[in-house]
Amino acid sequence: MSSELTDPATGPPGAAPTLSEVAKRAGVSSITVSRVVRMPDLVAPETRARVEQAMRDLGYIPNLVAGALASARTNSVGVLVPTIANSIFADTVQGLSDKLEPLGFSVILAQSRYDAAREDRMLAALLSRRPEAIIMVGSPATEEGSRLLRNARVPIVETWDLPANPIDAVAGFDNYKAGVAVAKHLVAQGRAQLAFIGGDDPRGTRRWLGYRDEALASGLAEPRRLILDRKDSGSVAAHARLPGVDAVFAANDAHAIGFMSGLRKAGLLRDGPASAQPVAVIGLGDLEMGRLISPTLSTISVHGDAIGRTAATLTLERGGERRIDLGFELVLRDSG
Amino acid sequence: MSSELTDPATGPPGAAPTLSEVAKRAGVSSITVSRVVRMPDLVAPETRARVEQAMRDLGYIPNLVAGALASARTNSVGVLVPTIANSIFADTVQGLSDKLEPLGFSVILAQSRYDAAREDRMLAALLSRRPEAIIMVGSPATEEGSRLLRNARVPIVETWDLPANPIDAVAGFDNYKAGVAVAKHLVAQGRAQLAFIGGDDPRGTRRWLGYRDEALASGLAEPRRLILDRKDSGSVAAHARLPGVDAVFAANDAHAIGFMSGLRKAGLLRDGPASAQPVAVIGLGDLEMGRLISPTLSTISVHGDAIGRTAATLTLERGGERRIDLGFELVLRDSG
DNA sequence: TTACCTCATGTTAGCGCTAACATGGAACAA
DNA sequence: TTGTTCCATGTTAGCGCTAACATGAGGTAA
Known part of the structure; x- marks a missing residue:
């Protein structure tokens, strides 16, 4: 049954299987396979079972690149931080990705290394992947960076600060x-x-x-x-x-x-x-x-994690308050 | 000159400009614009200047999603870590992205949170974006995860360990x-x-x-x-x-x-x-x-950064040693 | 001159998928 | 019966780009 040329157990022989190969094997049209993947409720149980079997047999993995192009939805967000090897921003990245990953969004991560030119390059690189939002630490360092983001037609969340005139939304503190x-x-x-x-x-x-x-x-x-x-x-x-x-x-x-x-x-x-x-x-x-x-x-004390989660929320909900002050807290211990 | 409907200074009116819109404005065919973006040397200087001006006028940002589909190259790598809010892996992510970003690769980051089921889901999610390599901390926790990676037809680099039978390549220590x-x-x-x-x-x-x-x-x-x-x-x-x-x-x-x-x-x-x-x-x-x-x-002492850089190198070069022991060092100070 | 190459640019087809709009049958109300 | 509605599935076109293969102008060698 699953012992064909493309049996996953024996390794892949050629190119990755496509939707239409699955469709052919299941004896349905491509769109039905697409529905099984994305809206299984719309497909009759027997058809669905047949399609799912075909997907398993072929080791089918949907191609989200093609899906994104066709649907104009990439289900990804671009995240720009100065550096990740710094637990303070790592918390924020963890917070936002914990919130976004279960919703099917992928995080595309870029680092500016506190370099304005690299930041602009990274912003352009992120935007060329057509993310559905950009979350960044701070604000663009250059006018060019601001322009890129302002023209990007997606939610932009600046974090770790509270700029007076944010491009779009902010989650940070003063x-x-x-x-x-x-x-x-x-x-x-x-x-x-x-x-x-x-x-x-x-x-x-x-x-x-x-x-x-x-x-x-x-x-x-x-x-x-x-x-x-x-x-x-x-x-x-x-x-x-x-x-x-x-x-x-x-x-x-x-x-x-x-x-x-x-x-x-x-x-x-x-x-x-x-x-x-x-x-x-x-x-x-x-x-x-x-x-x-x-x-x-x-x-x-600053809640980097909360900043990340809040930023994620701001990318998902277009209405409501777009400037969220998460505050800070002076925690007094023994050093001063 | 750049004061048209789509003048970036006044904000975007409609959808993002496409290659063929740039082509029309510059009076060339789409492929010429594509060449200006990817292989500028193949285009005559005057034509190139005209196209570049048109790109600037329209605020054109290439759509890598479409480009990836057409060329079967996504220029991205999937990175899976247990958690990023842990400076030890953050160093590795920083190291590998410092190496990959200048080459035009984007990092798609996912966290398993030390959860086998989530790991499998994240692997599938990563693979559906057709990365050109997967770099992960450790090895897949489940047979299903291994199977996914083995069938993925891209370099797989396991890190932070030295498994006896790696799926493909390893950069780590014992x-x-x-x-x-x-x-x-x-x-x-x-x-x-x-x-x-x-x-x-x-x-x-x-x-x-x-x-x-x-x-x-x-x-x-x-x-x-x-x-x-x-x-x-x-x-x-x-x-x-x-x-x-x-x-x-x-x-x-x-x-x-x-x-x-x-x-x-x-x-x-x-x-x-x-x-x-x-x-x-x-x-x-x-x-x-x-x-x-x-x-x-x-x-x-373990060089998380070097692990990341080495892993990046292993994804880029298919030949040579695929199992790299970066070692460790016992650093003796005052605690023991 | 003719043949042949090089260079700059264009034409065509298609990557793998989904939106939008059919289609045809079953179920049901009037 | 004749709509009308719903449900499961299919057809068509095209997302924005690039690979592969033209094309035609100009140069160069014999």
Whole structure:
């Protein structure tokens, strides 16, 4: 019965079987096979069984490339992140794909590596696959990128930020306010010499601006800002490079933990509570690691997973609120 | 000149422009436009300029779905990982996409979430998009999954392991040997009561087996094995649950660091060297975090990034060695 | 000159599938 | 009976592009 030339058990002899080969074998027309795959309820049980048997015999796998062209629906979404080897965005990708995969959508993943030209290339590459939506971290870095997306005729969701004039939809939080919240907390704690360490990407810069503005508004001197290279861990930002500083806001938890390891070497880290720390350290991201180290890391908690899920929802539902602030939370532990 | 109905600056009026619309505007045939996009050298400079102008005017973006159907080349690879929110696999995805994206390949990402049924569904979903290769972490969990891949007529690369009979190609390391290496080291250090913490996925289990076999071969009692749920961090594996144990191999660094935080609370962690630790802890993965905490984490270093890049190479080159052992390295620091 | 090549461009057919519109029979109401 | 409706299935055309094979103009060699 299934011991023909194309018996899957013996391996495939020629090209992949097509819909019409299945149809021929089942003695029906192609469209009936197509219906068995996509709307089985429309096909009589006996016919359906015959078709399903034929599909099994031939090892038929529908060709979604052809299906997409014919139906103008690719059932895919393009996802653009700066980098995936960074648990903070990986959570978002996981969240959105957990939401989209069960609905039959595939995720086409691209990385910009914080490079504007590569971002534009990746956006064009994604769009040429005609995804039904684009979800990206941040906003396009160039005018060209914005133009591409604005003309793309599909939902565009920007994440991890809250731009004033989004292209279409947003799921994120206010990075500026996060900086303000950290500065407020440090000031209330009596810290006076603030510093900021992190990258100079748009979101990191917004955190810095909120942090600086709030420090200045509180009558403190302008905080120092140490811009770290993407490849550096926070550990290169030794306290030695920030003389006199008694509080540090790191743009992400990895930098914060790296900086703490520097403090430890310098004898400036206590196992006691925040009030006992010569130098307060606040991170951003709330990695699990921050809860495991000693002293535990105080941080701005952001739900990367929720950002991903919300972004997925925004691609699926065209109505309703298109600008969703998922907020953040200042989680105080022992580091500051 | 570009102020027509379809001027991109004013937003798109109708459907996305097609090749033949560009052709009409440039006064050439579609195939010439196709050549300008794919083999510009074959087109005379003046014609090319005219076509490029028409493409710009219309905001043309090639439709790779149609192109893929016509040419039977999708320029995409399917990537299946258990989960992406795990820096260890994220490195691999980053590595392979860094290699593939510049060549015009897109990455279609799917997650199995360590679920065999979901894995099979994801494999079928990936294959229905006709990728030119599949790269996956581990091997298919079911016979059905193997069958799908074996019939897929494209390169299949299994990673993070070294199966004896791979479907096609492998880029990974020997998880059993990693377990052996850790046990050997702990025995040499004079440890006698060994334990293992981690998941019971295939690769974790292979690490366990090597670890156990080596411990037994050295005359030690069978190590204890604590199977952790995927959602738990290593911190739930308190030392209290492993009475008398003086050495622990954690299946990954996150578990190791979590376990260390438990040890700290129990007063069983020293800031001194390995020899001073009441309980030795060895991780696997070599997260940067392990270098930053105190005591620094001893670990089996695995190059997830290199695995990804090698896997990418294996999908591109059909000849040559198809089973590449990237090895691992026991990196000794202060935890054990 | 004729034959032959090269180059730039075009024509034709079809990739594998689905939308939209038939078709023909059974079931049922009036 | 004669519609009318529903159901299962089929026919036709075409999605946007590319492979493969023309075509014709110009050059070049003998």
